[in-house]
Amino acid sequence: MARTAHIVRETSESHIDLELNLDGTGQTDIDTSVPFYNHMMNALGKHSLIDLKIHAHGDTDIDVHHTVEDTAIVFGEALKQALGDKRGIRRFADATVPLDEALAKAVVDISGRPYVVCTGEPEGYEYCMMGGHFTGSLVRHVMESIALHAGICLHLQVLAGRDPHHIAEAEFKAFARALRFAVEPDPRIEGLIPSTKGSL
Numbered sequence: 001m002a003r004t005a006h007i008v009r010e011t012s013e014s015h016i017d018l019e020l021n022l023d024g025t026g027q028t029d030i031d032t033s034v035p036f037y038n039h040m041m042n043a044l045g046k047h048s049l050i051d052l053k054i055h056a057h058g059d060t061d062i063d064v065h066h067t068v069e070d071t072a073i074v075f076g077e078a079l080k081q082a083l084g085d086k087r088g089i090r091r092f093a094d095a096t097v098p099l100d101e102a103l104a105k106a107v108v109d110i111s112g113r114p115y116v117v118c119t120g121e122p123e124g125y126e127y128c129m130m131g132g133h134f135t136g137s138l139v140r141h142v143m144e145s146i147a148l149h150a151g152i153c154l155h156l157q158v159l160a161g162r163d164p165h166h167i168a169e170a171e172f173k174a175f176a177r178a179l180r181f182a183v184e185p186d187p188r189i190e191g192l193i194p195s196t197k198g199s200l
Helices: 035-048 065-083 137-150 164-183
Strands: 004-010 014-021 028-031 051-058 092-099 102-109 115-119 153-160
Touching: 004 065, 014 065, 028 035, 035 051, 035 065, 035 137, 035 164, 051 065, 065 137, 092 164, 102 164, 115 137, 137 153, 137 164, 153 164
Parallel strands: 028 051, 115 153
Antiparallel strands: 004 014, 014 051, 092 102, 102 153
């Protein structure tokens, strides 16, 4: 059974059209109308090996916040839909990823219980502007929106870093790598749900 999803979400603030395939090769087609966010979501698709197509636009003349948040919401919803009952997945995974001086670690549990712990971002990072539109505070907000709507537990830790671009990219790539292995089928438990409760 194909682990894919296609969701269209339209509000007065944004229009999001998103498709994904969990069993892809990391092929991406991303246009969120926010250039730095395109860069981050391309990295997320590439390093998670999730084929990802996103066409999004919104009231970016006011602020990019709505379009960024709504894209993350739809990605989370699509992830949850594509995972189905989570039968046969590895469920838990972690990854530590460097980008020059920056180092980030992500730990993922596809648990059905949304929770996010994000630590280690340097003081003032949330106010840094990247690409002219994207603030450091949006990184955590994107992760929270994805986790809430996908039903996953995510611990994201910045272990080192000075350049805001490098820190953000390391965070997205660490999440991507952890997500890759967490959603991957585990041949040792084929057809089984990885929980003592029998459901996730």
